[in-house]
Amino acid sequence: MTERVMVTGGGGFIGSHLVKALLKQGYEVFVLDRLNETKISLDGKKANLISADITDKKRIDSVIKDTGTIDFVFHLAAQVSVAFGEANPEENRKINVDGTRNILDLAKACNAKGFVFFSSAAVYGDAKSFPIKETDPTEPINQYGLSKLKAEALCLKYTNSFDVVIIRPFNVYGPKQKPGDDVVSVFIDKISKGEPLTFFGDGSQTRDFIFVDDVVSFSVSVLKNTPVRQAVFNVGTGKETTIKELAELLMKLKGARVPVVHLKERPREIKRSVADISKIKALGFEPTPLEEGLKKTLGRMVR
Ligand SMILES: NC(=O)c1ccc[n+]([C@@H]2O[C@H](COP(=O)([O-])OP(=O)(O)OC[C@H]3O[C@@H](n4cnc5c(N)ncnc54)[C@H](O)[C@@H]3O)[C@@H](O)[C@H]2O)c1
Structure with a gap:
């Protein structure tokens, strides 16, 4: 049976590459983004667009009516600007922390088997030793990094419902x-x-500059190849x-x-x-x- 995958933030930079890769591998893809339209398609196969704001709990709870069961969720939708986060800490928290909780609840309601959360290397802050290991201290120095760290902690509360993979990309291009x-x-x-x-x-x-195709191929492969309760991965080049x-x-x-x-x-x-x-x-x-x-x-x- 065709597996069904949701990509939040699928209209964005990394998300749109991820959606194409998933379509290519034959998944049925649902893009959840606050955009009104997305043109992501591959060889005539289109991703289904759900236009929704992840901070709108009522709307997110209703999404299951459009999707039904979902096998895997990739959660990328986020406020991504460090400068915006510093100027608007409350809005930053609302999108990156509360929004993540809403998507985790949706994944649970949709009976997802796996959840891939796009965190960030920003959770490490100004690291003291290099190269930075996944087990090194997480001491974010800005609101963006702090919100990603809080969202990671939220994800780990859902491991009884599905496998959680946390990805910490470095600088993606x-x-x-x-x-x-x-x-x-x-x-x-x-x-x-x-x-x-x-x-x-x-x-x-x-x-540490990492090519977007690498981030995508690792993200797609990780759930299939490493069925685990929870895992955290740096995604960079070293x-x-x-x-x-x-x-x-x-x-x-x-x-x-x-x-x-x-x-x-x-x-x-x-x-x-x-x-x-x-x-x-x-x-x-x-x-x-x-x-x-x-x-x-x-x-x-x-x-
Ligand atoms: N690009 C990088 O170098 C990098 C590095 C580390 C982590 N990340 C993480 O990867 C993810 C994707 O990053 P990107 O570079 O593709 O960013 P992007 O800004 O291109 O994409 C983010 C997408 O999320 C959507 N979005 C934002 N707020 C939303 C909301 N409230 N409701 C619904 N949709 C919303 C936007 O419309 C956009 O399509 C983010 O979670 C980001 O924090 C990116």
Whole structure:
């Protein structure tokens, strides 16, 4: 029988890639997002769109009428901007914590067997040792990270109802990412327009950049391959790249040079970030090297 999967936030950057991958693998897919329309389809096979706000408990409780039983839920819908979270902590909490509780209740009502929660590396805050292991202390330094940590704790209360897999992606990049909070899409946008890049400080801060296709393939495989009550996985490459190296690599790949403007370091910005990925490697996961992932990103953008 065709398995039925729900993807909240399926209209967003990672979600839309995930939905395509699930359609390709033959799942029946329900996208729950507050968008009014989604154009996600593959070879004429369309995802079913449920237009709903995850903070609207009444509406979410009614969703089961449209879906019936659901086998797996991937919960990605979230307020994702660190800056917005700092300026609007209550709204941030409402979406990322209360909204997650509403989706967990929905998954339980739909008799789900598994729940994959998209948390974030932001739960670690300013880590003290590297690479960061799943078992390292979680000490978020912003409202976004705090809300993800609270949501993780909520998910773990539902392990009597379904398997819970918590994914902590590091810095995800890839096609269809809109220039916003993340540095890769902003740099690509600026280089394409011939505009200067901005470094906060000297550009020596590091990040672990993971290609969106890798995040998706790991997420899809994990439930099937590791039936567990609960598990937490870092999803990164295990490679540390400075912002300066990223800028150089992108300029090389685009065959263009733009000036760099140095601004003052941002207060409380994380200086280093890199995942220990032994856990996902033990499951056979091999991340795409950064240069290859960026080439694919740029290649798919021009088409
Ligand atoms: N992109 C990254 O680098 C990254 C890193 C770590 C974790 N994550 C997590 O992965 C998930 C997906 O991130 P993304 O980059 O695709 O973000 P995105 O902003 O592109 O997608 C989020 C989606 O959630 C939907 N949404 C937001 N609030 C909603 C609400 N109240 N009700 C219903 N839908 C709502 C939006 O419409 C959007 O389609 C998020 O949970 C994010 O925290 C992303």
